[in-house]
Amino acid sequence: MSEPDDDVKRDGNLDANLAGRHLDEVTCLLYLERQLDRARGQEVSAHAADCASCKTLLRALERESRLLTRSMLEEDEALPSRLAAFQERARKSMQWIWGLVFGLAATGIYALYEGYIQPLQTQLDQAGFGGSNLLSLMIFQGAFWKGWQSMLTLIEVLAMVTVGVFCAVFFRRRLRRGSAMAMVVAGLCGMIALPPQVAASEMRHSESITISKSEKIKGDLFLTAARCRIDGDVDGDLYVFCQSVDVNGHVTGDVIGFAQSIRVNGPVDGNVRVGCNNVTLSGTTGKNVLAFGDSIRMDSDAKAGGSATVFGGTISIDGTLGRDILSYGHLVSITGAVGGSVKAHGDTLSIGSTAKIDGATVFEGKKPPEVASEAKLGSPVKFIKIEPKPEYRSGHYYVWQVIWAAAFILFGLVLFTVMPEFSRQATNYAERIGASLGLGVLVGCGAPIAAVIACVTVVGLFLGLSTFFLWYASLYFAQIIIGALLGQWLMGRTSELWPLIGRMIVGLLIVRLCFLIPHIGGWLKLGVIIWGIGAISLAIYRRMQPLVAQGMPAMPSPIPPGTTIGGMQPV
Amino acid sequence: MSVPGISEPTEAIARARAGDAEAWGTLYHDYAPAMFRFCRRALPTREDAEDATMDIFIKLRRNLGQYDSTRSFSAWLYRVAANHCWDILRRRKVRQDKETEDVENVPLEHPDPSALDKLIEERSSEEVRKALGKMGARARMALVMRYYSDMSYDEIADQLGVRRQFVGVVLLRARHELRAALQGNVALAAGGKA
Numbered sequence: 125m126s127e128p129d130d131d132v133k134r135d136g137n138l139d140a141n142l143a144g145r146h147l148d149e150v151t152c153l154l155y156l157e158r159q160l161d162r163a164r165g166q167e168v169s170a171h172a173a174d175c176a177s178c179k180t181l182l183r184a185l186e187r188e189s190r191l192l193t194r195s196m197l198e199e200d201e202a203l204p205s206r207l208a209a210f211q212e213r214a215r216k217s218m219q220w221i222w223g224l225v226f227g228l229a230a231t232g233i234y235a236l237y238e239g240y241i242q243p244l245q246t247q248l249d250q251a252g253f254g255g256s257n258l259l260s261l262m263i264f265q266g267a268f269w270k271g272w273q274s275m276l277t278l279i280e281v282l283a284m285v286t287v288g289v290f291c292a293v294f295f296r297r298r299l300r301r302g303s304a305m306a307m308v309v310a311g312l313c314g315m316i317a318l319p320p321q322v323a324a325s326e327m328r329h330s331e332s333i334t335i336s337k338s339e340k341i342k343g344d345l346f347l348t349a350a351r352c353r354i355d356g357d358v359d360g361d362l363y364v365f366c367q368s369v370d371v372n373g374h375v376t377g378d379v380i381g382f383a384q385s386i387r388v389n390g391p392v393d394g395n396v397r398v399g400c401n402n403v404t405l406s407g408t409t410g411k412n413v414l415a416f417g418d419s420i421r422m423d424s425d426a427k428a429g430g431s432a433t434v435f436g437g438t439i440s441i442d443g444t445l446g447r448d449i450l451s452y453g454h455l456v457s458i459t460g461a462v463g464g465s466v467k468a469h470g471d472t473l474s475i476g477s478t479a480k481i482d483g484a485t486v487f488e489g490k491k492p493p494e495v496a497s498e499a500k501l502g503s504p505v506k507f508i509k510i511e512p513k514p515e516y517r518s519g520h521y522y523v524w525q526v527i528w529a530a531a532f533i534l535f536g537l538v539l540f541t542v543m544p545e546f547s548r549q550a551t552n553y554a555e556r557i558g559a560s561l562g563l564g565v566l567v568g569c570g571a572p573i574a575a576v577i578a579c580v581t582v583v584g585l586f587l588g589l590s591t592f593f594l595w596y597a598s599l600y601f602a603q604i605i606i607g608a609l610l611g612q613w614l615m616g617r618t619s620e621l622w623p624l625i626g627r628m629i630v631g632l633l634i635v636r637l638c639f640l641i642p643h644i645g646g647w648l649k650l651g652v653i654i655w656g657i658g659a660i661s662l663a664i665y666r667r668m669q670p671l672v673a674q675g676m677p678a679m680p681s682p683i684p685p686g687t688t689i690g691g692m693q694p695v
Numbered sequence: 696m697s698v699p700g701i702s703e704p705t706e707a708i709a710r711a712r713a714g715d716a717e718a719w720g721t722l723y724h725d726y727a728p729a730m731f732r733f734c735r736r737a738l739p740t741r742e743d744a745e746d747a748t749m750d751i752f753i754k755l756r757r758n759l760g761q762y763d764s765t766r767s768f769s770a771w772l773y774r775v776a777a778n779h780c781w782d783i784l785r786r787r788k789v790r791q792d793k794e795t796e797d798v799e800n801v802p803l804e805h806p807d808p809s810a811l812d813k814l815i816e817e818r819s820s821e822e823v824r825k826a827l828g829k830m831g832a833r834a835r836m837a838l839v840m841r842y843y844s845d846m847s848y849d850e851i852a853d854q855l856g857v858r859r860q861f862v863g864v865v866l867l868r869a870r871h872e873l874r875a876a877l878q879g880n881v882a883l884a885a886g887g888k889a
Contacts, residue, residue: 149806153870154863159848180808187815188870189842195823196736196843203728204745544713620760621714 147171147178152185325360333366335373344377354390361394371407378411395430403436405443412447420453424460431464439470448483465502475499529636536604536628544621546663547608551624553666554609554659561651563665564602564658571595602656603649607632609659703768712759723752726769730776736827736839737780747783751776773844777836777854784832811874818877826876834869841866 147155147168154160155168172179327346335341339356345363347354352366354373361377369386371379378394385402393410403415406423412430413422420436422428426443431450434441439453441460448464456468459476465483473487477498485501487493488508495505540547554560572595578588611627614634618624635652639645704725710718730751734744754775762771827835833855840846840854851866852859 150863150867153867157848157863159863177808180812181806184808184812184815187812191815191818191820191823192838192842192870192873195820195827196732196839198820198824199728199732201732201735201741203731204741206745207727207731207748541714545709618760620757621712 146175147181149181149185152178152182156182156186156189337373396428422460473505475501475505525636525640529633532600532604532607532632532636533629535600536607536632537625539601539604540608540621540625540628546667547605548624549666550605550656550659550663551608551612551628553662554605554655556659556662557655560655560658560662562658563661564654564656567661568595568654568657571598598657598660599653601660602653603635604628604632605656605659606652607635610634705764705768708759708762708764708768711756719756722755726772727752729769730772733773733776733839733843734780736824736843737777737836738783739828739832743783747776747780751779754779770846773840773846774850774854777840777844777846777850781836781854784836787832814874814878822877823873826873829876830869830872833865834872837862837865837869838873 151160151168155165158165160168172182325344325346326341329348331349332351333347333349333353335345335354335356335358337355341356341358341360344360345354345358347363348365350367352364352369354362354369354371354375357374357376359376362371362375362379362381364371364379364381364383364386366381366383367385369381369383371386371388371392372390374390375392375394379388379392379396379398381398381400383398383400386398386400387404387406388396388409389406391408391410395411395414396405396409397414399416401418403417403420404423405413405421405426405428407426409426409428409430411428413428413432413434415432416435418437420434420438421440422432422443422445424442427445428443429446431447432441432445433450435452437454439451439456441449441451441456441458441462444461444463446463449458449462449466449468451466451468451470453468453470455472455474456470457474457476458466458481459478461480463482466481466485466487468486469488471490473489473493475481475485475493475495477496479496479499479501481500482502484503485505486508487505488510490510492507492509493505495501571591575588575592575595578591579585608624608628608631611629611631612618612624613631615627615630618627639649639652641648704722707718707721707725711722727748731744731748734747734751735741738744738747751772755772758775762768827838830838837851837855840851846854848859848862851862855862855865857865
């Protein structure tokens with residue numbers, strides 16, 4: 125705590141011969157408190173060794189110091205009750221803020237459910253996915269989930285370890301270390317204790333893969349190749365990540381594929397869920413069809429026991445469907461038989477003379493549907509014309525802008541309270557506009573590409589999906605960071621959390637308002653997102669850099685035996 | 696410079712910065728008694744000390760973001776407390792003590808060591824605390840900063856607004872005042888021979 129003081133040169137006595145003099149009291153005190161430089165300290169030591177009076181004075185001053193310290197540190201009065209009560213008041217003062225946060229959260233979730241999820245759920249119900257929402261349909265109850273369950277043990281273990289490490293890091297700062305470790309270990313044990321999955325899996329990777337007609341695969345099959353041809357049977361699910369795929373054999377489970385072109389001729393007992401440029405279905409599908417693609421065609425020989433949900437440019441349904449159709453496409457054409465209803469969105473809908481639709485048909489588009497007079501329809505087609513008016517002319521648009529702004533504020537509140545330091549750093553890095561924009565372009569474009577590449581390698585599927593998820597979240601986080609920066613520019617800089625959150629809210633509202641400006645709003649949004657992603661990336665990058673070791677603090681020079689000093693007094 | 700029995704509350708500080716009321720409560724619980732004692736020694740009355748303790752924690756909560764976590768939290772807290780208490784005393788127009796005015800001309804004395812030794816021998820901690828209450832504000836403040844919160848000469852100089860090389864003289868003058876308050880011995884209090 126104390127440093128030698130080179131400045132204490134009080135008069136000519138300092139360099140005088142000490143013989144025949146006594147040490148003055150100031151010098152003795154400075155000696156005891158290690159405030160003299162080494163040379164003077166040695167002089168005092170040497171003198172005190174031979175001078176009984178100075179030695180006694182040094183001892184007395186030292187005892188006086190000890191008495192002073194002891195007197196002050198002794199606890200002679202308990203903490204007054206007024207101060208004890210103050211602690212409770214301080215604790216309670218924060219409660220209303222959390223009440224506000226939870227209130228906002230509840231409102232946001234309700235608005236989101238009412239506005240988006242429920243209508244979508246209704247549409248899906250109509251399309252034959254009753255009883256399930258989109259998330260559970262696609263992930264937890266559908267083939268994707270089964271796929272995850274039956275993936276190689278190695279991937280499961282990797283995923284679990286990654287999640288475990290993430291949880292440990294996340295909880296480390298929030299819980300005591302023992303509690304955090306106990307939670308993570310208990311969680312991992314619970315996951316490991318789950319019943320093992322039944323199906324075995326087989327994975328193949330090559331330039332070109334052909335499963336011959338005589339070959340029968342027991343369990344799930346994963347294929348990654350440029351070209352795949354499956355003539356044999358697969359007793360399980362089939363996963364394909366290829367350029368071109370032909371499925372001619374019998375698949376007892378689901379077919380899940382990502383490819384440039386996929387053609388399913390053979391029977392599939394489960395679902396077909398594909399995302400491709402061209403999709404052609406010619407065989408029989410036991411359950412539902414979910415397809416994303418530029419061109420989606422269901423041949424006249426094709427049959428599906430369930431419903432079809434299709435998103436594409438050109439959609440042709442010429443085969444037979446047991447239940448409903450939900451389609452979003454540019455050109456939709458139906459000439460086959462549909463056991464349920466049809467709900468179509470797009471530019472045009474054409475219903476041919478051979479078409480047979482048992483349920484209701486609703487078309488939402490720009491032009492009236494072309495319906496052949498010979499077509500057998502359960503009820504007349506209901507047409508809802510989409511008016512090409514600017515969306516900002518409707519009140520509905522502004523209501524949703526308010527809801528979105530509230531959702532962003534809520535998201536920002538959560539992020540700033542969960543990661544205050546990181547948020548603060550990211551906001552500060554956003555001030556480096558050039559670096560942030562440059563890095564933002566790089567990360568904004570590079571991260572999704574890297575995620576897709578990681579997904580294609582299958583082994584990196586978890587990593588790829590995680591990267592993609594983080595990238596997607598950062599699109600929103602970026603706007604919050606720039607909002608916080610703008611708020612700081614307008615209202616002044618702060619390093620405290622709640623004032624920073626206040627600035628974030630003000631800045632975010634301004635940023636969202638700027639996005640509403642016709643024509644340039646979209647470009648502004650793009651710029652803000654790139655800028656924010658760059659700032660976040662800079663903050664992450666800096667965090668990953670090794671810390672520079674702190675310089676050693678200056679140690680007071682040890683007092684040599686003897687010590688000091690300054691002035692001497694004549695005896 | 697740390698509060699006895701309390702290790703650095705790194706985790707609680709991080710959580711309190713994030714707005715965690717529980718962590719803030721923990722910090723208050725751990726440090727309020729030490730801060731109250733500091734204020735009690737530095738300020739003339741118990742009521743002053745209570746008010747000052749609350750004000751210090753309000754200030755602490757507002758400025759926690761400014762705390763550099765690579766430094767000692769206790770040291771930072773004591774600096775905040777010393778600053779606050781000294782502000783209170785200055786607002787009350789504390790008389791500029793003599794030792795800060797003529798500090799450069801302080802005579803270099805060699806007191807009677809045995810008399811000083813005897814005085815210290817005979818005094819208890821409680822007597823010293825009572826004597827502290829009779830001292831001038833600046834002298835008391837100097838002793839509290841040095842012997843309670845173990846602040847460095849640089850920090851004391853900074854707080855009291857004196858040059859660093861005269862902090863030793865200020866402390867010695869304060870000791871003389873304390874001795875005078877303990878005994879009423881003018882000669883000893885003046886630093887001269889008994």
